[in-house]
Amino acid sequence: GAGVSQSPSNKVTEKGKDVELRCDPISGHTALYWYRQSLGQGLEFLIYFQGNSAPDKSGLPSDRFSAERTGGSVSTLTIQRTQQEDSAVYLCASSAGTNLGYTFGSGTRLTVV
């Protein structure tokens, strides 16, 4: 596609429920990234996929968070047993190379009530 597509754009869930957030990167981009944006906290790195290499999971805040990337394209970020502190905007980005910069999606705003 022309850009990075994320769905849903908004998600309200009850505390304790699981949620799945989807990212469809730009075709041909080998790298895919997930970030979390909270008010006053900037962008917090979560996880990075590069081609067929093992993902860099160093930013995942707890074992409730996981992500996969199928077929080197679409990625799903899963948050299990959601907590109120998980409320944030989750951003996905893809890239053809770090030196080229990232293209970000519009994000999924997650609200845990």
Added chain:
Amino acid sequence: AQSVTQLDSQVPVFEEAPVELRCNYSSSVSVYLFWYVQYPNQGLQLLLKYLSGSTLVKSINGFEAEFNKSQTSFHLRKPSVHISDTAEYFCAVSRANRDDKIIFGKGTRLHILP
């Protein structure tokens, strides 16, 4: 590991006045440096980047940033701001010469006063 510090969370400035948004980074290896901008209710966009070569890099809308290795800084400047520059600006760093994650600062919100 790399890290970025943006010293100012908010910067108010009068329209047509100059502005500087400060950014300092920490890294034990060579880096790429970026400024991203997020306009109200919009997604993040790349504003400018330093990869190598000339230490002064410019954007198409009049912003510029200078890589200063000795001071580990990459401050963003514009000689005359406009209302349309109202946005949040994020400084970011990654390891140079390889594909890697970009680490972002906490952002600086630029308020343009009429």
